[in-house]
Amino acid sequence: MATKVRVRFAPSPTGGLHLGGVRTVLFNYLFARHHGGDFVLRIEDTDNTRFVEGAEQYIMETLRWCGMEPDESPAAGGPFAPYRQSERKASYMQYAEQLVAQGHAYYAFDTPEELEEMRNAFKSAENPSPQYDHRLRMKMKNSLSLGEEEVGRLLSEGVPYVVRIKMPEQETIGFTDMIRGEVSFSTSTVDDKVLLKKDGMPTYHLAVVVDDYLMQITHAFRGEEWLPSAPVHLLLWKYLGWSDAMPQWAHLPLILKPDGNGKLSKRDGDRLGFPVFAMNWTDPRSNEFTQGFRERGFLPEAFVNMLAMLGWNDGTGKELFSMTELISAFDMSRVHKGGAKFDFEKAKWFNHEWIKTAPAERLLPDVKDVLKTADISAVDDSYVKQVIDLVKERCTLLPDFAEQAGFFFKAPAAPDMEPVKAKWNLDKTLFFTDLPAVLEALPTWNAIALEAAFKEMAAARAIKVGELQLPFRLMLVGGKFGPAVFDIAALIGKQAVINRIKKGLESLA
RNA sequence: GCCGCGUUGGUCAAUCGGUUAAGACGCAUCCCUUUCACGGAUGAAUGACGGGUUCGAUUCCCGUACGCGGUACCA
Incomplete structure (x- = not known):
């Protein structure tokens, strides 16, 4: 018997959505639709120091623009509401307590300064970043190293603490990644990650596991940067007694900068002159402005198409796909393992192709906008459409219509x-x-x-x-x-x- | 440092042991067009390195190199 496929996109509301983020949504969305499943948007706002006003709305708007509306979300609600982790605080605490009670986690009272001291004290050439792990935890201030009454005292005095997972000393733990196949780790090299912060909010590690379980997520897709923390999540699923319900995972390859190496960042866009965010974004704190693909003149169809081909293909050589075609052709196992460098020229080619083949009717509102901002009055829709058909093949980006079509009006x-x-x-x-x-x-x-x-x-x-x-x-x-x-x-x-x-x-x- | 993941032309990439190693972007030349495009044709350009396994490796295995990611009370 097949349970219904349920996937989620779980961003932190910390700023604009960049290419990599949108592609993660896209692959989630395609997978969900391909299997007739649910697509949920969950906001991971567990770090209020990084919370940015407007980011959540921006994410929603991006999904709408791309045609990837979630079935369940903070805005739309759903059977597993609330969909903001900040609003689900209580449930995480309960599970953290359960883990402590079962001996899989413990209270740690070390202050940030003490942690810093420890790192300095144990830092060496062959170990530049000492971890809070099985080798060191007995030297720290926690419910494992301290006596029972001492712990009770600290707790009753209200001394701030975090909850850390107790990683087994020597265990090999692995899982099957839908893209990478068998992946395994030794727990000896993983530290005792914080599960619950001193403000009572969970870290990502606890929150994903709890929410993926509670929201009955069947498949979890995220960026490759999460692979190293997979063993923590694996153990959590096991300790919480939910192994049977654990989703299948896939870790998506990164999108790399066009020149040199490394993850694509918005800096690269500024530097090389192309957008990296889906839509315009102005950071409310710094007032820093970042241009978006939408405002640069990309059609969402082309944007989505281009993103889909960055790390995936159907094996036939076909490159132009509508969302509907993507949905039916998408297959997670055909996603690449290696990262892909972003090529703006190729991105523009996709847009050109989409403009060329789009019916004038489809382009009409966009072209009217372009003409309007160029201060060209275009009132007769049927006339505008005739113009569009005449010039669209020479327009790569939407703003090109201002030059290519302007003389038809003025x-x-x-x-x-x-x-x-x-x-x-x-x-x-x-x-x-x-x-x-x-x-x-x-x-x-x-x-x-x-x-x-x-x-x-x-x-x-x-x-x-x-x-x-x-x-x-x-x-x-x-x-x-x-x-x-x-x-x-x-x-x-x-x-x-x-x-x-x-x-x-x-x-x- | 340690751990993990990667590596086919400049870029995106096909191949799931046997091909002259597809195709696309970009680039160059030509045709079409006395504009710009579109379209068509042609061309240059590729399996990181070293060992295995095999009748045969781009493909499987092991090293090395290189790259990336992680190593936070961030996600």
Whole structure:
């Protein structure tokens, strides 16, 4: 019998969501949908010193933008509410106590200063960072080293304490990672991690295990940086008596910086000129601003597609996937083990592909926004859509529409005729002087009729059509770019064409 | 230092022991187009190193190197 698949994305609300974070959500989401399961968003705000105002809303908004709405979340609620760990404080304490009572954890009264002292005292060349572990714990102040009455006294006096897990001295512990296969560790090298902090809040280690159990999570996916603490979690599942309910795990590879080595950070984006956050983010504390993919002009479809291909592929060579296609093709076992360097050029390629193939209808609101911020008035939707179809293949990022489509709405300020001036002559001046009358007389106004009339007139005057097309383009567009001239002329309309010809002629005079 | 995880062209990557080692991005050249793109064609460029196992290793195993991650009362 199959239990329903339940996965969770569990971020800390400490700032904007970067590429790696969004990809973790994506893989969770794809897995859940692929298996018809639930996708829950749980906010891991156990460290109130790192809590950042607005981060949770930012996360929600990012998920919405990407089309990955959670089934259960702080905002949407759900059968396992609350979904913020800060609101579940009481339950963690209870389990911590249970572990102490069973002898799998203990109270530790060491102050931060004492901890610091210990680290200094035992620091050596071959052990630069001494751990609070089985070798040292009897030298510290805790319920293992202190007498029972002493512990009772400290407790009753209200001396602050933390709860630490008691790692076995020598045990090999392992699990099967869905991506990496068998992974094992020796408990002798793992320290006695703090489970419950002195403020009564759990650390990540206790909180994930308790909540994954309570929320009946069946599969837990997280970044590779969590692999080293897996043995702590494994033991917790066992000590709490929940081994049978333990989720299957997968540790996702990291997204690396494009140059050099190391994890991609928002600094790299600033340095190299590309976004690393999903959406714009301004840190309320430092006022530091970080640009997002959305504001840079990425379509969420492209953003998601690009992220999915960073560390995963379906093995066929197919690269362009819609969310629906991703959902049906996604398979955790095909996720890579090694990290992938982020390549902004490739990211842009994905966006270009999506813009090129998107129906004008889909692009309409975005393009209208772009035009609006460029101070171009575009009110007629059906006209805008025709423009979109004409120019979309030359737009990589959404803001490109401002340049590529602008001249359909506004005549070029002062057409720069420089590129054709060298070869200009009286015949050409005459051609364009007479052109408006010919256009006026045209019975039908469309690209084909326009081109025919234009070419016929050129032939009659023995001027090469090619020599006339560039000046015509410059008059209409204002630059050496854009779709076929006659398509442009047909769309902007007879009067606009005539006006622009006249202005162009003036610039040539 | 210790522990863990990785390593196929510049980048993303296919291959699940036998191929001339796919494909994509980027780059270069050409065609199309007397604009810019799109599209098409072609090209340069790859299995970290050393041992095994095997008739045969990019693929399996072991070392080494290198990289990354962890080593917090942060997640």
